[in-house]
Amino acid sequence: MYSLSECNPAVAAVCLLSAAGIAMFCMNPVILALSLAGAVCFFLVRNGAGGGKSHLFFCLLFAVLALVNPLVSHNGVTVLFVLNHRPVTLEALLYGMAAAAAVVSALYWFRSFSQLMTGDRLLYLFGRLSPRLALVLSMAFRFVPLFSRQAKKIRQAQRALGRLREGNIAETFRGNVRVFSILLTWALENGIVTADSMAARGYGVGRRTQFSVFRFRRGDAVLLALTLLFFGGACVSLACGALDMVYYPALVFPECTPLALAGYLCYGLLAFLPSLAQGWEVLRWSCLRSRI
Amino acid sequence: MRGIESPRLRRWLRVLLPAVVMPAVVLGGALVLDERRHLFVSVAVAACAVLLFLAGIERRRIGSRRMVIAAVMIALCVVGRLIPFFKPVTALTVITAIYLGGETGFLVGAMSALLSNFYFGQGPWTPFQMLAWGLIGLFAGLLARPLKKSRAFLLCYGLLSGLLFSLVMDVWTVLWYNGRFDPALWLAAMGTALPHTVLYAVSNFAFLWLLARPIGEKLERVRIKYGL
Amino acid sequence: MELLTVENLSFSYPQAGGRALENVTCSVRRGEFVALCGATGSGKSTLLRLLxxxxAPLGERSGRILIGGTPVEELPASASARTVGFVMQQPEQQLVTDRVWHExxxxxxxxxxxxxxxxxxxxETASYFGIEDWYEREVSGLSGGQKQLLALASVMVMQPEILLLDEPTSQLDPIAASDFIATLRRLNQDFSLTVLLSEHRLEEVIPLCDRMLVLEKGRLLESDAPRRVIPRLGDRPELLCAMPAAARLGAALGAQTCPLTVREGREWLGQWLGQLCRETSCEQPPQACGKEQSSPQGAGPAGPPALCFRDVWFRYERSLPDVLRGLSLTVAQGELFCILGGNGSGKTTALGVAAGLLRAYSGSIRVFGKRIRExxxxxxxxxxLPQDVQTxxxxxxxxxxxxxxxxxxxSLPFDLGGLYDRHPYDLSGGEQQLLGLAKVLAASPRLLLLDEPTKGLDADTKRGFIRILRELQASGMTVVVVTHDVDFAAQCADRCALFFRGAAVSVGAPADFFSENRFYTTAANRMTRGYFDRVVTVKDAIARCRGCRREGAPHEGN
Incomplete structure (x- = not known):
């Protein structure tokens, strides 16, 4: 087993998306709590104590999202208090908190996903599905920094010519339009060189193969198998209705059947699998180093 | 990991995936999930639709030059999104679609959503943005002739599609949060997003106003020069 | 054995008056290193692209092109892509993907x-080209030289039999260009790779090549070993001016075997001067011949200052190192001033600071006595005018x-007459440079800052550009040019400065400046060092040699 940043991108994607996916489509409070805990834990494991600002933002977002629902929705039977002649109910508050947990945990998962799935890893995934699109994306990935740098150069050149004044918004916008227009011409005209270079190296000669530096190792197989096992378990439990939670009109918590417990166990393992994989690797390296 | 080597298997997958697997996933999710099935269905449908469109593009033979132009336009959309007050994705997608056809338009719209989210953050909204921008491009391609002829129509199309995009994305936000559609929440979401929506629409309009013709000329020239 | 044969090839572009190529017949043997020379518009690129x-451009073609005995249009598509490798001019744009390994x-x-x-x-390709260290890097983070090397490697990985290169070093700085050409030589020697290369920068290519093809207005003028071709170009200054300094000197003085490198040039010049001494029975050793006493010109500026840096410090970001470190420099009004130096020495940054685009955090910059902020x-x-005029x-x-x-x-000092209806991107590099210059001159500036204006220009266009700069100077303009091109600086500058690590380490008139430098100097100076003093251009060298011959006995001083 390797940490997700080391393993095959496909495995990493499956692992993160299945953890995030279940939490997105399920309103069970235990599952959501596990998802939130797992997502935050993985983010902390990867980024350490850094990223304080994003934690603060996510906390605020959680609070806002949790409070919006009881203010807007007045379903439910347990009235907490009355605001502006409208009842604020416990059910709506809990529902809001669950929804907020679903959203915020998904945001954490996808933040980690974005960090892990750098351009080349995403391209690897895409290349499996569609080599041609992967190539378009790869070119676009190359163009973005190139164009940004060129835009900077154009801006400087226009300023040196006195053609770029930055005053009010309209002037700034107009200046941006000018820079963008020059950039567009440059990009299109020079694109023909890229196209020529592709043709010169036999693009379109026949069926393309896809070369990649990523391999599928034993550790990837282990991680994938574990992911699928836990995901399957959680799905079965979910599909059988063992995890269904009713919020309106009154709260009905799911029963603690063995199936539900198995579902919680599976999902809990799935949610912490990324962190565990990372921890495992840290442990292994410290062992190796102490032996050296 | 290898690509699928057997051509027969590949042919089967090509039929099975769109005809059986995708509807099965959508239906299965809708039946199994209780509280959040709307959300699931919407995500699944958007993802499947995008995949199907892109698969269609994959199967067509596209010359290297058209691919390069598409990549250039995608990268320009992303670079443009990085400039403050400057949200040219919709406008550029529309212009590309008019001059290079709906398919390229779809490709540019969908891929610029995917690519720019590398800089703005990927999320469950990615398939929706891809689908929305892709469709804006596709329809612009279908309406290419009137859009090319009448500037007013073009501006209206740009303005409307930009607005619709914002509204649809707000619907999705509500779905994501609430699990099902709720008009009150939708209004609330639209209210909070209003300054952004307005800024977006205005910048979109201004962009098309100022740049539709010059960019069109440039694309036309490149089209002739590249021999597309 | 002929790998490539071109028979009676003619070509004309659609909607173009004349023919781009006219009845070209030539052949290239397996393992040959062939240089393709000619001015801009002589049909070099057209010929290479047709191969x-x-x-291959669209247009009317007649004649045959055979590769390994098969006409090009009959080669199977994959064989055609594999057999013929093609490296283009622009390092940036010819790369397709975003990662080195993927490229x-x-x-x-x-x-x-x-x-x-x-x-x-x-x-194996990555290890041969020494790419292993940056194998997983993103292409956008590479230097120009690395990009071009990657472009070459990603063509070579397909194992081509013939390699065509269209001005591959014109966008590179001199060091990267030398490395690139050295790599080509290594490929040619190690694998007997057939190389056909068109180039403006012939100083290093000519000594390497087995044969040179000279094109003029679409016709093949010469096809022979450089030592035999160059003497025959004596009456064609527009072609001769692109040749190595040694060859030009040799050709001007009628050398029997034409020298090509600086070493050969020195040997030949020594013999030539020795013979002259013997003929005129002078007892002076040849080293002293033609020595001329001159009062070294003052290094200070001649007139009131146009641009004055005093102890200027600059960095791009707080966390980054200083780029300008206490730069002090004065450019006098009406001067044509050249700034030389390696990559990262702060040349372009100094220009940006002078243009008011970048703000120094310490020191004062004055333009015509006014502070830069005003x-x-x-x-x-x-x-x-930025380096990339397309901006x-x-x-x-x-x-x-x-x-x-x-x-x-x-109001322009040059004529853009025939170009009015052309698209700017359809112009040649030199014409684009002029158009850019025209746009800059619109504001009728008193101080003109140019960044690498001669990059990618052929020798003849460069001569024309120098004439234009002289005219601007005559009209009272002060011109500051940042350049890598020592020959250009030696020919046109009033004064030069060498930048190193963010400061000007030496300043002086070209003759003093270059003769005091040992490494950073022109080929003509390296060749004549010890024989003549303060000779920095081939023109000077020729004039001094002729002077020696006229005087008969070379006396020291007079």
């Missing part, structure tokens, strides 16, 4: 080779460009 089927694999992926084969070929760009005081082109025709900038064509 590569995928890049290397790109061609092999197109040929549909299996993963294992690609892995092996990519690996100078607004575009108000007729300072104007700068100023916006419109669809040259005429619209000029209108956009508010230029009156008759």
């Amino acid at each position: 590569k089927r995928e890049l 290397l694999a790109f061609g092999l992926e197109n040929l549909g080779l299996p993963q294992a084969v690609i892995a092996r070929r990519v690996a 100078v607004r760009p575009g108000d007729g005081c300072v104007a700068a 100023v082109f916006l419109r669809n025709t040259v005429r619209e460009e000029l209108e956009d900038a508010g230029v009156r064509p008759e």
Whole structure:
């Protein structure tokens, strides 16, 4: 087993998306709590104590999202208090908190996903599905920094010519339009060189193969198998209705059947699998180093 | 990991995936999930639709030059999104679609959503943005002739599609949060997003106003020069 | 054995008057290193592109091109892509993908080779070219030289039999260009790779090549070993001026075997002067011949200052190191001043600071006595033309460009007459440079800042450009040029400065400046050092040699 940043991108994607996916489509409070805990834990494991600002933002977002629902929705039977002649109910508050947990945990998962799935890893995934699109994306990935740098150069050149004044918004916008227009011409005209270079190296000669530096190792197989096992378990439990939670009109918590417990166990393992994989690797390296 | 080597298997997958697997996933999710099935269905449908469109593009033979132009336009959309007050994705997608056809338009719209989210953050909204921008491009391609002829129509199309995009994305936000559609929440979401929506629409309009013709000329020239 | 044969090849572009190529017949043997010379517009690129089927321009073609005995149009598509490798001019744009490894694999992926084969070929190519260290890097982070090397490697990975290169070093700095040419030589020697190379920078290519093809206006003028071709070009200054300094000196003085490198040039010059001494029975050793006493010119500026840096410090970001470290420099009014130096020595940054685009955090910069903060760009005081002139082109025709900038064509010191209806991007590099210059001159600046204006220009165009700079100078303009091109600086500058690590380490008139430098100097100076003093251009060298001959006995001083 390797940490997700080391393993095959496909495995990493499956692992993160299945953890995030279940939490997105399920309103069970235990599952959501596990998802939130797992997502935050993985983010902390990867980024350490850094990223304080994003934690603060996510906390605020959680609070806002949790409070919006009881203010807007007045379903439910347990009235907490009355605001502006409208009842604020416990059910709506809990529902809001669950929804907020679903959203915020998904945001954490996808933040980690974005960090892990750098351009080349995403391209690897895409290349499996569609080599041609992967190539378009790869070119676009190359163009973005190139164009940004060129835009900077154009801006400087226009300023040196006195053609770029930055005053009010309209002037700034107009200046941006000018820079963008020059950039567009440059990009299109020079694109023909890229196209020529592709043709010169036999693009379109026949069926393309896809070369990649990523391999599928034993550790990837282990991680994938574990992911699928836990995901399957959680799905079965979910599909059988063992995890269904009713919020309106009154709260009905799911029963603690063995199936539900198995579902919680599976999902809990799935949610912490990324962190565990990372921890495992840290442990292994410290062992190796102490032996050296 | 290898690509699928057997051509027969590949042919089967090509039929099975769109005809059986995708509807099965959508239906299965809708039946199994209780509280959040709307959300699931919407995500699944958007993802499947995008995949199907892109698969269609994959199967067509596209010359290297058209691919390069598409990549250039995608990268320009992303670079443009990085400039403050400057949200040219919709406008550029529309212009590309008019001059290079709906398919390229779809490709540019969908891929610029995917690519720019590398800089703005990927999320469950990615398939929706891809689908929305892709469709804006596709329809612009279908309406290419009137859009090319009448500037007013073009501006209206740009303005409307930009607005619709914002509204649809707000619907999705509500779905994501609430699990099902709720008009009150939708209004609330639209209210909070209003300054952004307005800024977006205005910048979109201004962009098309100022740049539709010059960019069109440039694309036309490149089209002739590249021999597309 | 002939690998490539061209028979009676003629070509004309659609909607173009004359023929781009006319009845060209030539052949290239396996393992040959051939240089293709000629001015801009002589048909070099057209010929090279016709040899590569995928890049062949549209137009009317007659005659035959055979590669390994098969006409190019009958080669199977994959064989054509594989057999003929093509490297282009622009390092930035000819790379396709975003990662180094993917770029290397790109061609092999197109040929549909299996993963294992690609892995092996990519690996061995990467280690041959020394790419291993940056194998997983993003292409955008590479230097220009690395990009061009990657472009070469990703063509070589397909194992071509003939390599065509269209001005591959014109966008590189001199050090990267030498490395690139050395790599080509290594490929040619190690694998007997056939190389056909068109180039402006012939100083290093000519000594390497087995044969040179000289094109003029679409006709093949010469096809022979350089030692035999160059003496025959004596009456064609526009072609001769691109040749190595030694060869030009030899050709001007009628050498029997034409010297090509600086070493050969020195040997030959020594013999020539020795013979002259013997003929005139002078007892002076040849080293003293032609020595001329001169009062070293003062290093200080001649007039009131136009641009004055005093102890200027600059860095791009707080966390980054200083780029300018206490730069002090004064450019006098009406001067043509050249700033030389390696990559990263702060040349371009100094220009940016002078143009008011970058703000120094310490020190003072004055332009015509005014502080830089009071100078607004575009108000007729300072104007700068960036290295990449395409960053100023916006419109669809040259005429619209000029209108956009508010230029009156008759006020320009050069003629853009025939180009009005052309698209700026359809112009040649030299013409683009002139159009850019025209746009900059619209504000009628008193101080003109140019960044690498001669990059990618052929020798003849460069001569024309120098004439234009002289005219601007005569009209009272002060011109500061940042350049890598020592020959250009030696020919046109009033004074030069050498930048090193963010400061000007030496300043002086070209003759003093270059003769005091040992490494950073012109080929003509390296060749004549010890024989003559203060000779920095080939023209000087020729004049001094002729002077020696006229005087008969070379006396020291007079």
